[in-house]
Amino acid sequence: MTSYQTLQHVKSLSRQKAHVIQSDAEALQIASQLAAQFEQNAVQRDRERILPFEEIEAYSQSGLWAITVPKIYGGAEVSSLTIAKIIALMSGVDGSIGQIPQNHFYALEVLRNTGTEQQKQRLYAEILAGARLGNALAEFKTKSAAQKTASIRKTDQGVSIVNGEKFYCTGSLFAHRIPTLVTDEQEHEFLAFIPSDSKGVEKIDDWYGFGQKTTGSGTVKFHQVKVVSEDVIPFDQAFLQPTLVGPFAQLMHAAIEVGIARAAFEETLIRVRQARPWIDSGVDSATQDPLTLYELGRVAADVRASEVLLKQAAQSIDLARPQPDADNIARASIDVAKVRAHSSETALKAASKLIELAGSRGSQRKDGLDRFWRNARVHTLHDAARWKYYFIGQYVLNGILPPRRGTL
Incomplete structure (x- = not known):
């Protein structure tokens, strides 16, 4: 399209x-x-x-x-x-x-x-x-993810001009406005809520990831796009002081993985009831296969643990919201990091075990069982779970507060 x-x-x-x-x-x-x-x-x-x-x-x-x-x-x-x-x-x-x-x-x-x-x-x-917001935050062609080249420049006519190119613009194909991360001459960052039908906005459906295939996460280009000041808000200020912007963003990412994990596990229960027992198990039903039961028990424990961690993280955010400060924002961030790291591993494990325990029948394209693993694998690439564990360790052992940026 x-x-x-x-x-x-x-x-x-x-x-x-x-x-x-x-x-x-x-x-x-x-x-x-x-x-x-x-x-x-x-x-x-x-x-x-x-x-x-x-x-x-x-x-x-x-x-x-x-x-x-x-x-x-x-x-x-x-x-x-x-x-x-x-x-x-x-x-x-x-x-x-x-x-x-x-x-x-x-x-x-x-x-x-x-x-x-x-x-x-x-x-x-x-x-x-009923308006929907997309996003144009990430850039694909810079040397590091921290670098941003999309710019906003004021004109004498009282409007600003946005130029740049963004990738992984999830939801922008469906959006009425596209909040776009831009930088001015002083390197201050802003979020410009640009109407998607503005002259100079080009939305390209070129997201070809093997998972999360229909998120609309393609490219958005901005060619001399005019933006009124009323549609531009500060972005970097959201991280200069203790706010819930970062942990709230990560909570939603964790929820995506928890949801995939739970659904994959529930599908596994259905498929095991339809599967044949392994030839060496000595039982008449796959539901009585001892090693299948062992694997199911492990996945069940992990999925439930991720759900409990998700609830705890959400409650930490809500507790901090009335009066956010450095300490309660750090606690919320760490609680979110715990579920984000755990859910990444759980979603991948649950989705993989689904196909394994379903047997050879689980590989049939018509059933689409592989979509759970593909979606989990692609989504978990947003942030590295290994860095979540690092910041958790720094906090619990050395009392070092985690970064406020939205990656934790």
Whole structure:
């Protein structure tokens, strides 16, 4: 699909005012209903790489993309635990759909911390009405991930000009605005909430990862794009002081992996009941195979441990939110790092054991069992689990606070 076709597809979707969710309980109920709907064609979407335009429209119109909007602006302001549960649920039925709104919520968290009152009122109102945010944060052609070349420059006409190229722009093919990380002449970083139909914005569907295939994580190019000051908020300031921007972002990543792990394990139970026992087991059913039971027990323990760690991390974030300071933000970051590291390993293990314990039948393309491993393997590449363990060790042994940037 070309960038022009993508834009026309987004425009063709209805922009009726979205439902406004009022509570955590309502959000979880709606998410459960939608997850059942999204599961129906998940294997086909993955196999044929069918981008989920209609599903994402239904997702945002349901009101679920506005549930982090603070109550004072008309939103439900649900708990971090509710957000984690919903993302895990969606990721279990379709890893791509689970990941797509992650950067949407991330941008809203930056807005919460560094936006002006006027910006919050305007952008939150758009989100409550059903607007979707993508992202253009990462760059592919720099020497290191820390380097950014996309620029923003003020003009004499009172607007700014954005130029640059971004990659791994998850969700941008479905977005109405694309929050874009840019740098000015003084090397200060900003997040520009650029309308996706702005002149000079080019969205390219060129994401060809072997997993998370339909996240829309391709390239976005900006050619002399005009941006008004009302759409630009500080970005680096979100990390100069203790905020929840980093741990909240990582919590959502962990939830994606926890959801994949749980779904892979539940699928394993179904497949083992259908499998034949190993010839040397001496039993009549695979459900009685002692080594199969051993492997299932190990995966069950790991999946549950990841879920418990996810709950603990979400609660740490919510405890820190009223009065964030260096200490409680560090504790929240470390709790999130624990689940992020553990869930990365658990998702890969659970997804691999699914295929192993299903036997040779588990390799059939029509069943798409490999999608759990492929999605987990690609998503876990966002951040290295080995560095999570390093910072956890530094904190518990030496009392060194973890970095505030969004990688922990």
